[in-house]
Amino acid sequence: MHSLQPLNTQPETAPARHSDILPLVAEGLVFEAGGRRLIDGIDLELQPGARTIVLGPNGAGKSLLLRLLHGLIRPTAGRVVWKGRPADAAILRRQAMVFQKPVLLRRTVSANIDYALKVRGVSRAERGPRVAEMLAIADLQSLADAPARVLSGGEQQRLALTRALATQPEILFLDEPTSSLDPTSTQAIEQLIDDAAAAGTRIVMVTHDLGQARRLADEVVFLHRGRIAERTAAFRFFQSPVSAPATDFLAGHLVI
Numbered sequence: 356m357h358s359l360q361p362l363n364t365q366p367e368t369a370p371a372r373h374s375d376i377l378p379l380v381a382e383g384l385v386f387e388a389g390g391r392r393l394i395d396g397i398d399l400e401l402q403p404g405a406r407t408i409v410l411g412p413n414g415a416g417k418s419l420l421l422r423l424l425h426g427l428i429r430p431t432a433g434r435v436v437w438k439g440r441p442a443d444a445a446i447l448r449r450q451a452m453v454f455q456k457p458v459l460l461r462r463t464v465s466a467n468i469d470y471a472l473k474v475r476g477v478s479r480a481e482r483g484p485r486v487a488e489m490l491a492i493a494d495l496q497s498l499a500d501a502p503a504r505v506l507s508g509g510e511q512q513r514l515a516l517t518r519a520l521a522t523q524p525e526i527l528f529l530d531e532p533t534s535s536l537d538p539t540s541t542q543a544i545e546q547l548i549d550d551a552a553a554a555g556t557r558i559v560m561v562t563h564d565l566g567q568a569r570r571l572a573d574e575v576v577f578l579h580r581g582r583i584a585e586r587t588a589a590f591r592f593f594q595s596p597v598s599a600p601a602t603d604f605l606a607g608h609l610v611i
Protein backbone atom coordinates (compact mmCIF):
# COMPACT_ATOMS: atom_id res chain seq x y z
CA MET A 356 0.00 0.00 0.00
CA HIS A 357 1.52 3.32 -0.95
CA SER A 358 0.94 6.40 1.13
CA LEU A 359 -1.12 9.33 -0.06
CA GLN A 360 0.65 12.65 -0.44
CA PRO A 361 -0.89 15.70 1.22
CA LEU A 362 -2.72 17.68 -1.45
CA ASN A 363 -2.86 20.87 0.48
CA THR A 364 -2.05 21.50 4.07
CA GLN A 365 -2.73 25.21 4.15
CA PRO A 366 -5.99 26.48 5.63
CA GLU A 367 -8.44 28.64 3.71
CA THR A 368 -6.71 28.18 0.36
CA ALA A 369 -9.79 27.87 -1.81
CA PRO A 370 -10.66 31.18 -3.43
CA ALA A 371 -13.74 32.82 -1.97
CA ARG A 372 -16.16 33.76 -4.73
CA HIS A 373 -19.62 35.03 -5.34
CA SER A 374 -22.37 32.48 -4.95
CA ASP A 375 -26.04 32.61 -5.91
CA ILE A 376 -27.05 30.19 -3.16
CA LEU A 377 -24.49 30.57 -0.36
CA PRO A 378 -24.20 31.16 2.52
CA LEU A 379 -26.04 28.04 3.56
CA VAL A 380 -27.34 28.54 7.07
CA ALA A 381 -28.78 25.89 9.40
CA GLU A 382 -30.78 27.42 12.22
CA GLY A 383 -31.67 25.36 15.27
CA LEU A 384 -31.77 22.12 13.29
CA VAL A 385 -33.40 19.23 15.12
CA PHE A 386 -34.14 15.76 13.77
CA GLU A 387 -36.01 13.19 15.82
CA ALA A 388 -36.87 9.62 14.88
CA GLY A 389 -37.85 6.54 16.82
CA GLY A 390 -38.32 8.64 19.93
CA ARG A 391 -34.69 9.82 19.81
CA ARG A 392 -33.32 13.28 19.19
CA LEU A 393 -30.63 12.45 16.66
CA ILE A 394 -29.75 16.00 15.61
CA ASP A 395 -29.99 18.20 18.63
CA GLY A 396 -30.06 21.88 17.76
CA ILE A 397 -27.41 22.58 15.12
CA ASP A 398 -26.55 26.12 14.03
CA LEU A 399 -24.11 26.27 11.15
CA GLU A 400 -23.20 28.83 8.52
CA LEU A 401 -21.32 27.78 5.40
CA GLN A 402 -19.86 30.64 3.37
CA PRO A 403 -18.34 30.06 -0.08
CA GLY A 404 -14.71 29.04 -0.23
CA ALA A 405 -13.49 26.69 2.46
CA ARG A 406 -13.51 22.90 2.53
CA THR A 407 -15.34 21.59 5.56
CA ILE A 408 -14.72 18.07 6.83
CA VAL A 409 -17.31 16.66 9.24
CA LEU A 410 -15.79 14.28 11.76
CA GLY A 411 -17.22 12.41 14.72
CA PRO A 412 -17.78 8.95 16.16
CA ASN A 413 -20.22 6.41 14.72
CA GLY A 414 -23.79 7.50 15.22
CA ALA A 415 -22.93 11.13 15.96
CA GLY A 416 -25.33 12.31 13.25
CA LYS A 417 -22.88 13.16 10.44
CA SER A 418 -24.89 11.54 7.63
CA LEU A 419 -28.13 12.96 8.99
CA LEU A 420 -26.64 16.45 9.05
CA LEU A 421 -25.55 16.16 5.42
CA ARG A 422 -28.97 14.83 4.40
CA LEU A 423 -30.72 17.67 6.22
CA LEU A 424 -28.50 20.29 4.58
CA HIS A 425 -28.93 18.70 1.15
CA GLY A 426 -32.69 18.59 1.62
CA LEU A 427 -33.11 14.82 1.44
CA ILE A 428 -34.85 14.77 4.80
CA ARG A 429 -36.84 17.43 6.59
CA PRO A 430 -35.92 18.66 10.05
CA THR A 431 -38.28 18.10 12.97
CA ALA A 432 -37.55 21.68 13.99
CA GLY A 433 -35.34 24.48 12.74
CA ARG A 434 -34.63 25.30 9.12
CA VAL A 435 -32.10 25.37 6.33
CA VAL A 436 -31.77 28.68 4.50
CA TRP A 437 -29.92 29.32 1.25
CA LYS A 438 -28.78 32.93 0.93
CA GLY A 439 -31.78 33.98 2.96
CA ARG A 440 -34.43 31.75 1.40
CA PRO A 441 -35.68 28.19 1.77
CA ALA A 442 -34.61 25.58 -0.77
CA ASP A 443 -36.52 25.61 -4.05
CA ALA A 444 -36.07 23.75 -7.32
CA ALA A 445 -33.51 26.26 -8.60
CA ILE A 446 -31.40 25.92 -5.44
CA LEU A 447 -31.63 22.14 -5.47
CA ARG A 448 -30.21 22.14 -9.00
CA ARG A 449 -27.15 24.07 -7.82
CA GLN A 450 -26.08 21.53 -5.21
CA ALA A 451 -25.15 17.85 -5.37
CA MET A 452 -24.42 14.93 -3.08
CA VAL A 453 -22.23 11.85 -3.44
CA PHE A 454 -22.91 8.87 -1.22
CA GLN A 455 -20.74 6.15 0.27
CA LYS A 456 -22.34 3.66 -2.11
CA PRO A 457 -22.58 5.14 -5.61
CA VAL A 458 -26.14 5.47 -6.89
CA LEU A 459 -25.92 5.00 -10.66
CA LEU A 460 -28.44 4.55 -13.46
CA ARG A 461 -28.54 1.22 -15.30
CA ARG A 462 -27.10 2.92 -18.35
CA THR A 463 -23.68 3.52 -19.84
CA VAL A 464 -21.06 5.66 -18.16
CA SER A 465 -21.65 8.48 -20.69
CA ALA A 466 -25.42 8.25 -20.33
CA ASN A 467 -25.17 8.64 -16.55
CA ILE A 468 -23.41 11.98 -16.98
CA ASP A 469 -25.61 13.02 -19.90
CA TYR A 470 -28.79 12.35 -17.94
CA ALA A 471 -27.71 14.48 -14.98
CA LEU A 472 -27.14 17.38 -17.38
CA LYS A 473 -30.40 16.76 -19.23
CA VAL A 474 -32.55 16.95 -16.10
CA ARG A 475 -30.89 20.27 -15.31
CA GLY A 476 -31.99 21.62 -18.66
CA VAL A 477 -28.62 21.59 -20.45
CA SER A 478 -29.21 21.48 -24.22
CA ARG A 479 -28.24 18.43 -26.26
CA ALA A 480 -25.66 20.50 -28.16
CA GLU A 481 -23.93 21.51 -24.94
CA ARG A 482 -24.18 18.09 -23.31
CA GLY A 483 -22.00 16.21 -25.79
CA PRO A 484 -18.85 18.30 -25.28
CA ARG A 485 -19.47 18.56 -21.51
CA VAL A 486 -19.78 14.78 -21.16
CA ALA A 487 -16.57 14.29 -23.16
CA GLU A 488 -14.75 16.86 -21.05
CA MET A 489 -15.88 15.26 -17.79
CA LEU A 490 -14.92 11.77 -18.99
CA ALA A 491 -11.45 13.09 -19.76
CA ILE A 492 -11.10 14.85 -16.39
CA ALA A 493 -12.05 11.64 -14.57
CA ASP A 494 -9.96 9.43 -16.88
CA LEU A 495 -13.06 7.44 -17.79
CA GLN A 496 -12.93 7.82 -21.60
CA SER A 497 -12.11 4.18 -22.22
CA LEU A 498 -15.20 3.19 -20.24
CA ALA A 499 -17.56 5.72 -21.85
CA ASP A 500 -19.77 3.09 -23.50
CA ALA A 501 -19.57 0.47 -20.76
CA PRO A 502 -22.65 -0.17 -18.62
CA ALA A 503 -22.09 1.60 -15.30
CA ARG A 504 -22.86 -1.61 -13.39
CA VAL A 505 -19.79 -3.44 -14.72
CA LEU A 506 -17.39 -0.81 -13.36
CA SER A 507 -15.24 -1.53 -10.33
CA GLY A 508 -16.17 0.10 -7.03
CA GLY A 509 -13.51 2.77 -7.48
CA GLU A 510 -14.58 3.49 -11.06
CA GLN A 511 -18.23 3.67 -10.03
CA GLN A 512 -17.43 6.20 -7.34
CA ARG A 513 -15.32 8.20 -9.79
CA LEU A 514 -18.31 8.22 -12.13
CA ALA A 515 -20.71 9.25 -9.35
CA LEU A 516 -18.44 12.13 -8.39
CA THR A 517 -17.82 13.12 -12.01
CA ARG A 518 -21.55 13.10 -12.70
CA ALA A 519 -22.08 15.38 -9.70
CA LEU A 520 -19.29 17.73 -10.80
CA ALA A 521 -20.61 17.84 -14.38
CA THR A 522 -23.62 19.74 -13.07
CA GLN A 523 -21.21 22.42 -11.75
CA PRO A 524 -22.67 22.48 -8.24
CA GLU A 525 -21.94 25.49 -6.05
CA ILE A 526 -21.81 23.16 -3.07
CA LEU A 527 -21.01 19.45 -3.02
CA PHE A 528 -21.88 17.17 -0.11
CA LEU A 529 -19.84 13.98 0.14
CA ASP A 530 -20.73 11.22 2.61
CA GLU A 531 -17.73 8.93 3.10
CA PRO A 532 -17.07 8.70 -0.66
CA THR A 533 -13.87 6.66 -0.35
CA SER A 534 -14.66 4.40 2.59
CA SER A 535 -14.56 1.21 0.51
CA LEU A 536 -11.87 2.22 -1.97
CA ASP A 537 -8.19 1.31 -2.24
CA PRO A 538 -5.48 3.99 -1.95
CA THR A 539 -5.17 4.55 -5.71
CA SER A 540 -8.90 5.05 -6.18
CA THR A 541 -9.00 7.19 -3.05
CA GLN A 542 -6.24 9.38 -4.42
CA ALA A 543 -8.12 9.84 -7.70
CA ILE A 544 -11.26 10.85 -5.85
CA GLU A 545 -9.34 13.23 -3.59
CA GLN A 546 -7.71 14.86 -6.61
CA LEU A 547 -11.13 15.46 -8.21
CA ILE A 548 -12.41 16.95 -4.95
CA ASP A 549 -9.32 19.12 -4.59
CA ASP A 550 -9.64 20.38 -8.17
CA ALA A 551 -13.35 21.12 -7.71
CA ALA A 552 -12.59 23.05 -4.53
CA ALA A 553 -9.86 25.02 -6.29
CA ALA A 554 -12.39 25.89 -9.01
CA GLY A 555 -14.73 27.26 -6.34
CA THR A 556 -17.08 24.40 -5.44
CA ARG A 557 -17.90 24.48 -1.73
CA ILE A 558 -16.97 21.09 -0.25
CA VAL A 559 -18.71 19.57 2.78
CA MET A 560 -17.52 16.03 3.40
CA VAL A 561 -17.93 13.32 6.00
CA THR A 562 -15.03 10.93 6.42
CA HIS A 563 -13.68 8.48 8.97
CA ASP A 564 -10.24 8.68 7.41
CA LEU A 565 -8.21 11.12 9.50
CA GLY A 566 -5.41 11.19 6.92
CA GLN A 567 -7.93 12.22 4.32
CA ALA A 568 -9.35 14.86 6.64
CA ARG A 569 -5.84 16.29 7.09
CA ARG A 570 -5.25 16.29 3.35
CA LEU A 571 -8.52 17.93 2.35
CA ALA A 572 -9.83 20.03 5.22
CA ASP A 573 -9.63 23.77 5.65
CA GLU A 574 -11.80 23.41 8.71
CA VAL A 575 -13.28 20.60 10.80
CA VAL A 576 -16.78 20.42 12.18
CA PHE A 577 -16.74 17.82 14.94
CA LEU A 578 -20.10 16.25 15.76
CA HIS A 579 -20.92 14.46 18.99
CA ARG A 580 -24.35 13.16 19.94
CA GLY A 581 -26.14 15.23 17.36
CA ARG A 582 -24.44 18.48 18.33
CA ILE A 583 -21.45 20.43 17.03
CA ALA A 584 -18.81 19.93 19.71
CA GLU A 585 -16.43 22.26 17.90
CA ARG A 586 -15.66 23.93 14.61
CA THR A 587 -12.00 24.65 14.19
CA ALA A 588 -9.49 25.46 11.42
CA ALA A 589 -8.03 22.12 10.36
CA PHE A 590 -4.38 22.84 11.19
CA ARG A 591 -5.42 23.81 14.71
CA PHE A 592 -7.91 20.97 15.12
CA PHE A 593 -5.30 18.30 14.49
CA GLN A 594 -2.76 19.99 16.77
CA SER A 595 -4.98 20.87 19.68
CA PRO A 596 -8.69 20.27 19.46
CA VAL A 597 -10.77 22.35 21.83
CA SER A 598 -13.51 19.97 22.95
CA ALA A 599 -13.14 16.89 25.15
CA PRO A 600 -14.93 14.52 22.71
CA ALA A 601 -12.65 15.58 19.82
CA THR A 602 -9.56 15.26 22.00
CA ASP A 603 -10.55 11.73 22.96
CA PHE A 604 -11.47 10.90 19.36
CA LEU A 605 -8.08 11.99 18.02
CA ALA A 606 -6.32 10.13 20.81
CA GLY A 607 -8.07 6.97 19.62
CA HIS A 608 -10.20 6.62 22.71
CA LEU A 609 -13.70 5.23 22.46
CA VAL A 610 -16.10 8.18 22.19
CA ILE A 611 -19.79 7.45 22.75
Ligand SMILES: Nc1ncnc2c1ncn2[C@@H]1O[C@H](COP(=O)(O)OP(=O)(O)OP(=O)(O)O)[C@@H](O)[C@H]1O
Pocket residue numbers: 388389393411412413414415416417418419420
Ligand atom coordinates in the same frame (compact mmCIF):
# COMPACT_ATOMS: atom_id res chain seq x y z
N1 LIG B 1 -34.42 7.46 9.82
C1 LIG B 1 -33.90 7.12 11.01
N2 LIG B 1 -34.70 6.61 11.99
C2 LIG B 1 -34.19 6.29 13.18
N3 LIG B 1 -32.89 6.43 13.51
C3 LIG B 1 -32.06 6.91 12.58
C4 LIG B 1 -32.51 7.28 11.28
N4 LIG B 1 -31.46 7.72 10.58
C5 LIG B 1 -30.38 7.62 11.39
N5 LIG B 1 -30.75 7.14 12.60
C6 LIG B 1 -29.87 6.97 13.75
O1 LIG B 1 -29.31 8.25 14.01
C7 LIG B 1 -27.98 8.14 14.51
C8 LIG B 1 -27.06 8.98 13.66
O2 LIG B 1 -27.01 8.41 12.37
P1 LIG B 1 -25.97 8.90 11.26
O3 LIG B 1 -26.06 7.94 10.12
O4 LIG B 1 -26.19 10.32 10.97
O5 LIG B 1 -24.60 8.73 12.05
P2 LIG B 1 -23.12 8.95 11.53
O6 LIG B 1 -22.47 9.95 12.41
O7 LIG B 1 -23.11 9.24 10.07
O8 LIG B 1 -22.52 7.52 11.85
P3 LIG B 1 -21.49 6.57 11.07
O9 LIG B 1 -20.13 7.18 11.33
O10 LIG B 1 -21.64 5.26 11.78
O11 LIG B 1 -21.87 6.51 9.64
C9 LIG B 1 -27.67 6.64 14.50
O12 LIG B 1 -27.85 6.14 15.79
C10 LIG B 1 -28.69 6.08 13.52
O13 LIG B 1 -29.00 4.73 13.84
